[in-house]
Amino acid sequence: AAALEAVCADAEAWASCNGLLMRSADDASAFEHAPFALLPARFPAEQLAHAAELAPTFGLLVDKIVDDLPWLMATLREAADSDPFTKRLMKLCERVQREGESQKARLAGLRSDYMLHEPDGGAEPPRLLQVELNTIAASFASLSNRVSALHAYLAARWPAVRRQLWDDAGRPSRLKLDGVLPSNPSVEKIAEAIARAHGVYGSRDAAVLFVVQPSERNALDQELLRQQLWAAHGLRVISRTLGQLAVEAKLAGNERRLTLGGAEVSVVYFRAGYTPDDYPSAKEWSTRLLLERSHAIKCPSVAQHLAGCKKVQQQLAVPGELERFLPPADCEKLRSVFAGQWSLAGPAEPADDAPAEEHAAALHMRRAIEAPDGYVMKPQREGGGHNFFGQELADALKSLSREQRAAFTLMQRIFPRAQESVLVRRGRPTAGPALSELGLYSTFVRAPSGRVLLNSPAGHLVRTKLHGVNEGGVAAGFAVLSSPLAAKR
Ligand code: ADP
Ligand code: MG
Secondary structure (H helix, E strand, C coil), X not given: CHHXXXXXXHHHHHHHHCCCEEECCCCCCCEEECCEECCCEEEEHHHHHHHHHHHHHHHHHHHHHHHCHHHHHHHHHHHHCCCHHHHXXXXXXXXXXXXXXXXXXXXXEEEEEEEEECHHHHCCCCEEEEEEEECCCCCCHHHHHHHHHHHHHHHHHCHHHHHCCCCCCCCCCCCCCCCECCCCCHHHHHHHXXXXXXXXXXXXXXXXXXXXXXXXXXXXXXHHHHHHHHHHHCCCEEEEEHHHHHHHEEEECCCCEEEECCEEEEEEEEXXXXXXXXXXXHHHHHHHHHHHHCCCXXXXXXXXXXXXXXXXXXXXXXXXXHHHCCCHHHHHHHHCCXXXXXXXXXXCCCCCCCCHHHHHHHHHHHHHHHCHHHEEEEECCCCCCCCECHHHHHHHHHXXXXXXXXXXXXXXXXXXXXEEEXXXXXXXXXXXXXXXXXXXXXXXXXXXXXXXXXXEEEEEEEEEEECCCCCCCCCCCXXXXXXXXXXXX
């Protein structure tokens, strides 16, 4: 117990000295340590390697989807009828296409999130299953790099951490730190991709624009990336909200070059714009349109943004759909991490001659009403806190009309095995069994010629939440940041 307290105090001091920080929830001018797990989360080394190996294939997939906008729009159309936000993004995308895109190159910063499915305490071999693929504002790359460094520091500094010594007060843990803490160059890699895109844009003196939320608690995650862009690449970053850009952003010339008070912008990196809250009025929407119409390279463009919709993920799980975009060997690899997913747009009782997909969906809808704990129901939203679990899910399914249902997808619930863990929030440790979600960053840059210049894994993130908590999300207060321990089985 004494060891636990000493390690916690040391970890908190390290966090303050090394930028593992967030804005305080009570005082926007103050920073406090970001919530973190004191110990890394074990993942079998081969599963970590597998996730990294899949990253470039997801990079290619998103790129191919963006090349097939009719498919993307058709996939989203039905759900969008009861989801004004997605509908508006689609309209924006179509508007940009009608005019003709001025952006010539492509840049993506993705994060594919997984949980290790291990039902019944390990009766089946563990399988990595994808929770979702983020194509916009994939956050925590910088802070995850900091947590990896924290865990390496604690393991070296404290024998109690290596041997997991706190039994009485702290309770953990049966696991031993008997694996490798893999290096995590997330912030370097993402900066590198932005710099590469900037190079492709070709105006040396142009700046990078970060589009941010007005009261972002996770500001240091962005600051660390900004510092990296300057230190490693000599790139200037301008951070602005959509509201500020409504006044400042202008398009110049036939190519519609984006300028801000005279400075040209090469790359627009979105850390806002993924939730309806980011568009309180029409001016934020017209600003998004202005950015999309511009020659600057967007990370992501509105089409890439839409490719990350949960509805798209669900449609790709339908046999034959993924196969439109990738060769069979790649499809097989990606399908190995697809969880079961079903559209809720169909009838509860399909006609006998309805497609097999509709019958499968209706079957799972019925099962989800009887046994909701095997499922998650998701709307078309990002940022955590929107999903339906358990009885709430069953009640919603029963009460929603078919049109309302169409805005959601139904997903197989993934059951990771709990690991003893110590979660630290505001300097206070909470110990208990916890579940972890692995995020794999990847970066993608495509030249105007269509040639892929960069497509590679870019580090990782682990988020850990106490067993019994349904949602994830660090900013939303459900989870803490952690890092993976690559363990031999
Ligand atoms: P968001 O875009 O809000 O992050 P996610 O799909 O990542 O949406 O869901 C939020 C959280 O809900 C995840 O971090 C995870 O903890 C939980 N969750 C989502 N899908 C599943 C699933 N299929 N099985 C178990 N938990 C899930
Ligand atoms: Mg998520």
